[in-house]
Structure formats: structure tokens, C-alpha cells
Amino acid sequence: MKRLLSAGQRRSVKRNHKAINLQVKLEVLRRFEAGEKLSRIGRTLGLSTSTVATICDNRDKIRASSQAATPQAATKLMCSCSLVMENMERLLSVWIEDQNQRNVLVNVVLIQEKACSLFQELKQTQGGGAESETFGASRGWFARFKAWHGLATPGAGGEAAHVDAEAMRRYPVLLWRVILEGGYTAQQVFNVDDTRLFWRWLPDWTVLSPAKKPAPGLRAARDLLTLLLGGNAAGDFKLKPLLVYPLENPRALRGFSKPNLPMLWRSHKKAWVTMSLFQEWFVYFCPPVERYCAQHGLRHKALLILDSAPGRPTNLDDLSDHVRLEYLPKNTTALLQPMTQYVVATFKACYLRKLFRLLRARAGSAGEQSAVLDFWRDYSILDAVYNISESWEEVSSVALNGGWRKLWPECLQHDAGSRQVETLSQIRWDVAALAHCVGFSEVVEADVVELLQSQGADLSNEELVGLE
Template sequence: MPGKRPLNAAIIPSAKRERKAITLDIKLEVLRRFEVGEKLSQIAKALGLAVSTVATIRDNKEKIKASSQVTTPLRASRLTRHRSAVMENMERLLSVWLEDQSQRNVPMSVSAIQEKAKSLFDDLQRQQGESSQTEKFSASKGWFVRFKERHCLPHFKVNSTSPGSNADTYPDVLKSLIEEGEYTSRQVFNVDETGLYWKRMPEGMFISVEEKAEPGFKSSKDRLMLLLGGNAAGDFKLKPLLVYRSEDPEALKGYSKPNLPVIWRSNKKAWATRAIFHEWFTYFFCPAVEKYCAQNNLTNKALLILDSAPCHPVNLSDLSDNVRVEYLQDSTADSMQPMGQGVASIFKAHYLRRIFEHILEATDGEDKATIREFWRNYDIVDAVDNIAVAWEELKPATMNSVWKKIWPECVHFQSFSQTDNIAWLQRNIMALAKNVAFEEVVEADVGRLLQSHEEDLSNEELMQLERERAVGEGENEDAPPALRQLTTEALSVAFSHFEAGLQILTSNSPDEEWKFKVSRAINDAINCYRELYNEKKRRSKQLS
């Protein structure tokens, strides 16, 4: 007859099923997570428990808490430490802020993280009212170590001021790469992400003042991300990639996204992800380079220079036989990357200028909308149109001159000054503001607005992101968008529709010239898809 089961038998692996000991500290952690609003399934996944186990612990809350009170003093002090809702919310918002910093490749330090944590805690505590004022938080180094463990904080870019920077030597490195690949300035590209508050006006304007007084969501806090870039010669600007927090905003209903003047993609936090960038590179950048090279009698090849932001996949060169991708080192990117040397700033000045022109067009004359009515109805579609106009306004001199630090030999517009260009745009914006009767606008407000697009997310903006996350909690907001794929079957169906439509047009065309012109244009337009179809068929045969 077998003896009694030892006390620790619950943690001895069984031949039938491996059982997991549920210690008191695990049970208390489950209850703590329930108290701060986490869902049953989220807790189970985070702690590696069965959903039924978590539910049982929740149902026995009172017994578990009573048990924790009679445990040894040392263990009780370690296990029953209560983390308030303010502390939980602060750390969640801090994680979002850190992710935003990482997305923008911003150097960070432990002291900067501690300072932001303390600021967030104080603001959240003020929101909670007097009941939470007794809790103290100093953002100590010990807290930071525990925060990293709790949130699996990734390695972040450490701010360094060491003199051994690679910025001085990188132009020589790039020059050797260009000579090795025999690239011309028309075949070397750079792109970079930048944020844009698409419905924000200078602080002193009555529109901005009224908006701050309105309850609920403020449009001036609504940010989107743009990927801007072009070649070193300055004669080819890429179609902007726009990432917005919603895939189908109300204003876009009825619009065909492929026909927009931007490449529209979505992410809950309006950030680029690796999946989005991978798709952009494969289906937009490479075909655009191929078409540009063909139109200009150039060899189909290109060199793309990127910084090492987390959203940039490291294997892009493996995805194309014609495009080589090189990554700037962290110590080099901030000071050398061409698109970071004024392109984004000048673009945003053009965008603000275009908004004032838009207001003037919409409100000038009798029976036109008032400024308030126009601004109330200004939506993301208007913003997309104005983004396209502003991007078109950037001249080859602007796009070429920003390569001065990294590749001075390719710059043909030596006398062009980014500072003078920005100053001219600001004066132009001021003149337009006066024409629209915005007498309260001052140049300093315009300058602050243009700089605000690149500032860190404020505490208020982080809280707004958290509120939006809570509203859509049922959705998997962190899941990257599915990579769009075209099968051979789908392409074949599309070609048959094109051919049927062309047959109708050509068989009934009243003009022979029209017939040939349209046929040639459509066939040229879909040729990239035919090549994709042929490539897929070829690979399918090879696999067979």
C-alpha cells in the first residue's frame, strides 16, 4: 500500500499531466491585476495559467486575502504590496511613450525615463483627486529596475555624447558603397518617418483657443505618421506613406484608397510597423524605382539608406535583386540622415501655408462658409489633399541640398539655404493669415507650431491614446496589419476584367486614336502586375 503523498507532491511532474503550483504570491498577483481592470483572459495569458484557474482565484478573493494576512511578516510584506491604479496607469502610459521614442529613433537615458514617469504620476494623481494624493512616488532606480522586469522593456537607444562618433567617417563609407555599386545620384534614396498634427493651428488663433475649451476629443491632438523620401538628385519624390489610427474613418467613406495621393495604412497608435514597412518596400518602393529607372533610361538598381528605427526590417535587401539597403548607425543617423536635415520641416511649413490658402479659398466672397464652419468641417480627406499639395511644393533644390552632409559631391544647389526657405515660408504664412483676418497670429506662434510636430507625446496625448485603447479594447490593437498578397488566381480574374472592359471600349470607339491611346495606357499601367503574375507562375513551376 503506497505511503502518504509528500507535501510538495503538487509540484512533482506527473506522467499524465504536469501540474503547476499556484503559490500565494501568484494568487495575489492575479487579484491585483483584476483590481486594475485587466480581463480574465489577459491575466491568464500573462501569468501562464488556465482561464478556469484564474476564475477560481477571483471567486476565492476573500479567502486568499485573509490567508495573506496570517502569513509570516517577511512574506506578507513582500507579497501584499499594493500597486495603485495610478501607478498601473502611469507605467502603461510610460510604456507607450517609450515605444513612441523608439519608433522615432530618439536617444534615451534612465534619468529621462525617470523624469517622465514622475511627471505622468503627478498628472494622473491630480486627475484622481484628493483620495490619491497620499501616495508618494520618487521614480527611484529600484523602481526603474522593477519596471523593466514587469514590462519586458526592450533595449533603448542610449544618449551618448562620446567624441568617437562615426558621423565624420560615414561620408567616406557611403562614397565607397556608391562607387562599388556604380550608383548615380538618381539611384540613391533615403526615407524617414515624421509625425504631423494634421488639424493644429497656431496657439494664439481664436480657432485654437475655442478648440481647447471644447469637451471631448480635440482634433488638434490627432496625429498621423508620414514616410517621406526621394532620391539624392532631387528630381524624384516618392509617394508619401500615411499611417493613421483608423483604417476607415467616416470622412473616407466612398473613397477608393488606392486612388488617394498617399499610400493609406492604419495602426491604432498611428505608427509604422515592420509589417507596414515591409509591404511598402515590396509593393511600392521597388516598383516605383523600376518605373523611374525605365523612364529615365537608367539601370534598374537603387541604394536605399535607412536609419535603424525598430520599424525598419533588417532583411530588406533579401527581398529584391535590384535594391540594396544600408542602415545608418545610431551615432550617425540623427546628424547625417538627409530627410532629417530640413525636408520634414519645410514640408510642414508648406502644409500650414496650404491650410491658410484653403481657408481663404473656402471663405472669400459672399454666401461662403465662415471660418468656424470651415474648420469644423475640415477632415482627414482635406488633410490628405493638402499633404499632397504641400509635398508637391518641395523643389528639387530642397530635396538635393539635404544630402550636403552625407554626400556633398552630389549636391548641385550649393547656394540653397534651408533656413532662408523656412523664414520665407513663415513670412508667407503670416501674410496669408492677415488676409484671412487672423490678426492675432504672431510669427513666434507659427514657429512653435512647426516645431511641435516633432515633440515628444505630452502626458495629455498619452492619456488620450489610452482612452482610445480602452474604447477599442476588444480589438487586437498591437497585431500588425496582414501583409497584402495577390494570388495568381486573383490576378488572372483582374486581367480578364481589364480585357473585357478594353474590348467594350475598342469595339465601339468612334476614334481610332482614342482606341490605341487608351489600350496602350492601360496595358502600361498594369504591366507591373503582369510581371508579378509571371514571376509567381515561374516560382510555382520551380516548386513543382
């Protein structure tokens, strides 16, 4: 029999209700009407999903209250709902996350300049009444933007303040607890990351004259693709890459069955891994993991660790009862994510080596301008697909396992140092040697390093607006 509580005891266990101001409620409605999921709105604004749902159910009353606000407050509320502003801030957060993933320093001034240029680009794209809108990227706007999007405080003069040092210190400990409580082995813990690749790019030190090289903008639109690469922490299971290309049916692939390609082929006009494409990839991810666990006598379960990029779906937990999702804290991806640590750099170096081997086979050792140009024109996306697949196979299990050094050091294999594997420096040296073979005698390893770094080019406003 339950013991009855006294009136004083009932009052003491009563829940404390947190007051939510009108501005927050309107922000909830703005996000809801833009199609954002209730759970994501709640996580972003620090509210429970039930509270968000209640606000959405009472939207008519909340709108009526907003109309009774003072003229100054009403102006602020109207500005916060501007479609151009909303899209600019969303794309700006994408740009900041891209900078963080590539470990590029950002500061307040750079963010304000990017915000202004994006705002102008979106005004021209949207047209109509948007032409009359103005935006100054003030300090007050930046403070609100930073608070809403949970950004770490960037440095004023370019210091490495975009990395959340406290989150970097705490998260590996929290992840270790998740792994222990879930009973996961290194074979059951996975990470994936997307990376952009100019699949037909040639270095500035080739013999092609500037007049005969493709214009940078045209090259970016035609030769850019995005790859989603991943594997497990043990390093013995590489996932089949996802390739996202601007065209669904390029000429080089006509007559080929895409399901028979050595990777998943998908298309997006700006070669971007969108939420829908990532969700589609996740559905593909689950069956191979189940087969892998069965082959190795493991329980059918996996832990998938993702970055907190804006393009990541939030409902993946609903698609599988056997895969748990964990998200890296914001502003830690560049230094914690395993695929970002050495793995992607090794893959791109292997791909560049494949490219130069093919150039040597087709153009010979003369390095004549016409031969190199003919190679560039004949090198197709189908060639790139098979070179990508072979380059991914060349990435060693030691490299995959070593990428977890900062996030999960306990999973590192102690016998890895005794194995004979290629280092990144050796691969870059091979590229320089191949360049000598095709006539580029002055190339040194530093030139190869610079070339590989150029693959991480900044997202232009045109590319960002294309994500709309």
C-alpha cells in the same frame, strides 16, 4: 594536391570560441520567444546567427541550468523575463529614438522618469499579477538597459550627449565607400523618413476660445496621422507618400476608391508605421524605382538608407535582389538623415500655408470666430489628403538634394544656388501674411516657427502603450 598541415599548424588555425554566459543565453531565449528574428538577436547581442540558432535549439538544457542558479541569480533572471519590464524597455527605446529624431535633448534623469511612468502605465493596462511588480529605475538598471540597447551615454544634466559624434564623423565616409563600390549615382540612392502630422491643428493665436477648442487628447486621437516621405539624392524623384491614419474608412472617404488617392492609404489605431506596414510599403517601393531606372537609362539597382528606429524590419534585403539596405547608426538620425534635414520642415511649412489659404477662401478676411470654427469643423481628412499631396509637390528638387549635405556632400548639385526657389523662411513669411488676411494681424514669423515646432509633440505614454 593539398598540402597536409602539421599538428602544430592545425592547432594554430583552430578557431577561438567565445564563452557565452547563462545570462546572455537566457536573453537570447527571451527575445526568440518574443518573436524576434535570429539575425536581429545576433546583431543586438553581438553574436553570429548560427550561435543564436544553437542556443535556441538547446533551450531546454539552458532552462534547466537556470533553475540550478543561486536564489539571488534566479531572482534576477525572473525579473529580466517580466513581460511588463520587457514591454516597458522596448517602448522606452521607441521613445528615445523618437526624441533623437526630433533632436530633443534627453538625459539619465529624463529616461529614468519616463521608464517609471511607462512601467506604471503598463501595469495598469496588463492588470492581474502585474499589479504586484515594482520598479525603481536604478542606476544599475539604466546601465544594463543602455548596454543591451546600444545607447550612447546621455548627459546627466541635459547636454547634447544623445548624439553619437564619433558615428556622425565616421559614417559618411563609410557610406561613400558603399556608394563607390556599388556604382550608385545620386539618382539611385534613396532615403525615407516618417513624420507625424496633426492635419487639422490650429494655432493658439487663432480666435477660437479655449472652451470651443477640442481637448488636446481628443484632438491627438482624431487628428494625428503619420506620413512616410522620401526621394532620391538627385532630388528629381519623389516617392508617393504613405499615409497612416487611425481609421481605415473615415466618413469623408466613403465612396472614394483608396487606390485612386494621391498617396498610399493604410490604417493603424495609433497612426504608427509598424513593421508590417513598412514592409508592405517596401514591396510598393520597388516597382516605381525599376521604372524610374529604365526611363533614365540606369541599371536596375538602388541603395535605400533608413534610420535605425525599432519599427524598421530587418528582412527587407530578402524581398528584392535589386535594392540594398543601409542603416544609419543609432543616435545620428537627427543630424544625418536627409529627410530630417530641412525637407520635412519645408513640407510642413507648405502644408500650413495650404491650410491658411483654404481658411482664407472659406472663411473670408473677417476672421470671425464662428467662421474659423466652421472651417475647422468642415475641414476633412479628404481635404488634408489633397493638401498633403500638393504640399509634397511644392517641395523643390533643390530642397531634396540639399538634405544630403551632411550625409553625402559629394552629391550636391553646384548649380542649385542659381535657381529661383522658395526658401523655408519665405514660406513661413507667406503663412504670417495669410494669417493677417484672415484677421490675425499680430502674427509674426516667429509665431509661425513656434507653431511648426509644436508639430513635433512628445509621444505620450498612452500613444506608446497603443503601439503594443
